[in-house]
Amino acid sequence: MKPRSFSALFPVIALFWRERRGGLMAGAALSAFTVLAGIALLGVSGWFVTAAAIAGLTTATALAFDVFTPSAAIRFLALSRTAGRYFERLQTHDATLRVLAGLRVSLFRGFAAPGAARALELRPARLLFRLTADVDALDSLYLRVLVPGFVAIIAGLVAIVALGVLSWPLAFAVGAAIVLPGLALPALAARAAERPARRRAHAQEALRARTVDLVAGQSELALAGELFTQRHRVSAADTREREADIALNRIETNTGFGFDVVTALILAGVLLAGAGLAEAGTITAPLAALALLLAFAALEPFAGLRRGAMELGRTLLSARRLSPRINATPDTALQPDQPQPGFALALESVTMRYEGRVANAVTDLSLAIRTGEKVALIGQSGAGKSSLMALFAGEAAPASGHVAALATTLLTQRTELFQDTLRANLKLAAPQAGDDALMAALDAAGLGDTVRGLPAGLDTELGEGGLGLSGGQARRLALARLLLRDTPIWLLDEPTEGLDGKTARDVMTKINASAGNDRTLLIATHIRREAEIADRLVVIHSGRAISAVGRGEPGFEAALAELRPD
The missing domain is CATH 3.40.50.300 (P-loop containing nucleotide triphosphate hydrolases)
Structure with a gap:
């Protein structure tokens, strides 16, 4: 994917920032809070289960073990995660819908410019696709690319800091194992999916337009002897869309398999490192369990980027189509000059x-x-x-x-x-x-x-x-x-x-x-x-x-x- 491909996103991101910066930042913060609460919940639960099992080996340790504080922490984290997820979904979707509404207003103004209006008059279906499918595709930019990317990086940094309390060599090793593949796999998936995603978008537009022409103009097509040809064109567009879907599904499956392999390798590495540290007396067995589950949970936000990577090609195509009209200014070449007095x-x-x-x-x-x-x-x-x-x-x-x-x-x-x-x-x-x-x-x-x-x-x-x-x-x-x-x-x-x-x-x-x-x-x-x-x-x-x-x-x-x- 060429770097210049992303230049079309800058006007869109700038409009997002102008329209609803507070709401977008609040949504990202709530999403990060939800993921961090989930990571903490899994880590504390693992520590608590392991510590409780070890404490139960003898009567003295069982009586001395405090079950109330960890239980309260687990309940608090569980409720916090649930509440955070609810308000995160509410805030991110509300902000996205409001931004897209502002985007449509900007596009109406851009498409109302004289040159654009006359060009669209010749092919009015384009305007419909730009204001519906293309605008809708841009919701992935915030919901499935920017927010998950921000949250994944925050989760990786938090995991490094948390593991650093136990062992900094382990923290940096796990951090590199999480962040590097976690970002590389979605990037490779996005590169591979760009072309089929673009083909799928073109095929969808062709399928819609040709189906409308077939239904609305079937009498004229029948009289002209073109009904069968039009049906064939609809079928061809549907075939192209299906082939693009198959290609995207294959890429998504391979990306998921890649994350499964990385997860297995990270867990195996942390398990061995934790066992070694526990045997050396550097950390306890419950802390080793906490480190294992912390590393596992920290990789999950990176896997969430997979869907955004699949849709990034479609998002880039929409951005390239819409960016020129977001901040469109009147074409001065079209504006007549002032005539002579009289x-x-x-x-x-x-x-x-x-x-x-x-x-x-x-x-x-x-x-x-x-x-x-x-x-x-x-x-x-x-x-x-x-x-x-x-x-x-x-x-x-x-x-x-x-x-x-x-x-x-x-x-x-x-x-x-x-x-x-x-x-x-x-x-x-x-x-x-x-x-x-x-x-x-x-x-x-x-x-x-x-x-x-x-x-x-x-x-x-x-x-x-x-x-x-x-x-x-x-x-x-x-x-x-x-x-x-x-x-x-x-x-x-x-x-x-x-x-x-x-x-x-x-x-x-x-x-x-x-x-x-x-x-x-x-x-x-x-x-x-x-x-x-x-x-x-x-x-x-x-x-x-x-x-x-x-x-x-x-x-x-x-x-x-x-x-x-x-």
């Missing part, structure tokens, strides 16, 4: 191409729009209108040329609503807005009376994708959200697509009225009703502006007449 939007010899595409989406295009002007970009689907919107909104960067724009709000073709209350959906645009401001925006969008007539008002719960609202109501809600964004420019990408003519005209009337004379509108459309409010029409074809005509100029009405009627 202008709201400007393009100067801009060329833009999407990643993976051969043809340009925009080619050597120049355009200037004054403050307060209403401009419609007209042309057929695929002409490049939405690409211009993406440039002005900072969702795409030009390959060449210069983009300038004031602050914008983009209303896309799709109405994105979430399974939450009306209030929560509106507050996405203005988190600090009060109910009065929300209702004012709904009134301006023509939805206020409808919301007032609902039993729960703004607290009305929407279903997934805005289920519970008609298409026109959903679009009006999106319009209300636009109105709450008090930016000088509104970018409207086919704002009434899919609405009936009456509703669509009402929506455009309200947009025009709300914009007033000071706000700049840029409308991408091929529908007449949306272009009618414009002061200027710019015809886009194959990513180029081929003509422009203002209201009142010859050709304006003719250009409108060529657009799709209501």
Whole structure:
């Protein structure tokens, strides 16, 4: 396993530390306390049993032997271990879940960055896997790697100190026999398991995605004659996952066998050394039993690293995927510059191409729009209108040329609503807005009376994708959200697509009225009703502006007449 592989863990560990350092440290401390209580319990119990057996050989020693103090110590250690284990599990899992919640928030912010959002839009399954499987895989970093590693080292040091009271040569020999193999075996297991763990993760993702495609698109696959092929692809992913599982199980079994061998050798060595020390009179037989069981218990935390080693490859893969987005900063290349005074939007010899595409989406295009002007970009689907919107909104960067724009709000073709209350959906645009401001925006969008007539008002719960609202109501809600964004420019990408003519005209009337004379509108459309409010029409074809005509100029009405009627 290459050292640079671990560099992806540093941002994750830093986020863990920022989010919940107190809880994480408390969990590690409780885990160490639990293991040390278990080691002490086993050692004291061994000493007590051996000492009691020896004391029982004669009546005098049996009567003089104190059974109460060791018994009380054993009870105390047993209760302490039980309580420590309970609170350790409670604390470590609570801290982990809280950290992962903070991680998801950071990832949402990172994936909301313009470049990442557009890339994920092409493959949305990736976002699902990153926010579920990859985040879940990172809980192993704390629970099965960091905490067990910390506890194992503490247990090894405590064992060395405790055995040093009896014999320092024995302590250092046992310490080396515990710590060196105890760390080497998990490290070797992690190195061997990295590749199959990574293959297993890839196979799981492929299996999920292909199974979803098979179930959701079985009709289309059957019509295309690809149903059998898709079933074969699902089966192939399942086979790869099974093979990876077999490889991981083999590595884990071999690692467990290695720990068994090391344990047997350590016990044999301590048994012989303890017998020799007892025969020489350096220590007593009960202390020799204590040393034997202490060495046995001290190796157990190292064996606990085995599971973390098996999952370390998956954890590293998740960290490499997520680290770039944990502390992601906005891509300054995507942010438009400030335009010249008197202008709201400007393009100067801009060329833009999407990643993976051969043809340009925009080619050597120049355009200037004054403050307060209403401009419609007209042309057929695929002409490049939405690409211009993406440039002005900072969702795409030009390959060449210069983009300038004031602050914008983009209303896309799709109405994105979430399974939450009306209030929560509106507050996405203005988190600090009060109910009065929300209702004012709904009134301006023509939805206020409808919301007032609902039993729960703004607290009305929407279903997934805005289920519970008609298409026109959903679009009006999106319009209300636009109105709450008090930016000088509104970018409207086919704002009434899919609405009936009456509703669509009402929506455009309200947009025009709300914009007033000071706000700049840029409308991408091929529908007449949306272009009618414009002061200027710019015809886009194959990513180029081929003509422009203002209201009142010859050709304006003719250009409108060529657009799709209501």
